[in-house]
Amino acid sequence: MPGTTYYWRVDEVIPVGTATGQVWSFTTGSVVTDTIGTALLFDSDYIDMGNGASLQIVGQGITLEAWIKADSWQPNVWQGSIINKEQQGPGNDNGYMIRAGNNGQLNFNLGSGSWNELNSAAGSMQTDIWYHVAGSYNGSEMNLYIDGVAVGSSNGAFNMRNSSARVRVGSSQVSPDRDFLGTIDEVRIWNVGRTQAQIQQ
Numbered sequence: 641m642p643g644t645t646y647y648w649r650v651d652e653v654i655p656v657g658t659a660t661g662q663v664w665s666f667t668t669g670s671v672v673t674d675t676i677g678t679a680l681l682f683d684s685d686y687i688d689m690g691n692g693a694s695l696q697i698v699g700q701g702i703t704l705e706a707w708i709k710a711d712s713w714q715p716n717v718w719q720g721s722i723i724n725k726e727q728q729g730p731g732n733d734n735g736y737m738i739r740a741g742n743n744g745q746l747n748f749n750l751g752s753g754s755w756n757e758l759n760s761a762a763g764s765m766q767t768d769i770w771y772h773v774a775g776s777y778n779g780s781e782m783n784l785y786i787d788g789v790a791v792g793s794s795n796g797a798f799n800m801r802n803s804s805a806r807v808r809v810g811s812s813q814v815s816p817d818r819d820f821l822g823t824i825d826e827v828r829i830w831n832v833g834r835t836q837a838q839i840q841q
Contacts, residue, residue: 662692685810697829697831701777703832704722705827706773706826709768710767711768714821717739717741717742717745721739721818723738727805734802735751745765747759753801788836
């Protein structure tokens with residue numbers, strides 16, 4: 641139901657008892673029907689996924705994935721936040737994000753104290769069409785995919801650093817003008833760099 645707040649917590653059973661997990665919550669926006677079920681429509685709202693241990697990804701392996709359908713594009717590629725855990729500051733650019741804007745350009749950005757950024761060409765996507773988007777980093781190469789097709793790559797090794805920010809879907813904590821304008825479905829955050837073949841499955 642639109643406007644409903646959901647709460648959940650994942651506890652861990654350990655040899656000495658049960659470790660209580662963090663409580664996560666999100667409030668639903670508008671729900672739309674896609675080709676395989678339901679998705680969430682974003683215009684100036686977002687999902688707050690918290691900052692649990694499983695989301696504090698560091699080191700040399702990550703993949704971000706989602707299905708998106710844009711109603712319109714933000715003017716700049718860095719404004720259309722799909723998945724965002726961004727922290728900014730001199731020598732303190734940390735976290736991870738995948739974004740889209742600038743007339744259908746896709747962006748994958750990882751922080752290691754400074755930004756490691758990868759873009760597709762502008763015009764890689766159109767409005768009102770569903771796309772599967774993904775960014776992966778395996779410790780030596782960043783790759784960007786649209787519908788399983790490589791649209792950007794960059795070689796280089798670095799260690800991602802954790803951001804203290806909470807993960808948002810559809811927006812950024814950095815600025816209120818960085819919302820994704822459209823529908824997002826099936827968000828996935830992995831702590832490994834998935835291959836192209838795995839992303840195509």
